[in-house]
Amino acid sequence: SYVLTQPPSVSVAPGQTARITCGGNNIGDKSVHWYQQKPGQAPVLVVYDDSDRPSGIPERFSGSNSGNTATLTISRVDDGDEADYYCQVWDSFSDHQYVFGTGTKVTVL
């Protein structure tokens, strides 16, 4: 089955930029989606189709995808961005299964 690998943690100072990677074999050929999950809450979609933002998501959240790595970038990080972040793809080759990444904890210093 398809595997998505994320760094367990990323630390960033307020006002700086956080970059969260999601590695997968030829992931650039797939559409990647990103979710934010704060403690005790349900996940929230923050980026879909590699780089699009749902309504209500700040422009500070952006995404890119190429080769074997997709990246979620959070600019001008603030305390409210501290959360777990998960990437997700639809793997059409493994009986159409949805795959989540391992998750990254973003800590605002």
Added chain:
Amino acid sequence: QVQLVESGGGVVQPGTSLRLSCAASGFTFKTYAMHWVRQAPGKGLEWVSVVTFDESNKKYADSVKGRFTISRDNSKNVLYLQMSSLTIEDTAVYYCARASNDYTDYWGQGTLVTVSS
């Protein structure tokens, strides 16, 4: 606004069954595929199952295939997950989520299932 409310969770013994429900409102339920996703305590998200809008197609994660059954009642706007032969590894918060293309755009708050002897 879109609302998804899960129910049916609880504490059960290994080997038993449980049925989860997800009541949907604020959108035309019968036109959307729906997912179940779970999260074990302190762990990441794990996709469980998806059903098309008309139940014509259902998919399952390998970890639950043959034990879990997804279904829906479009007349009642409810999504179900019938779980059988439960094991300790099935302990998790179970979320229902609305499908949008190949991602999920709205999630419920989840219901906790604890499998323990």
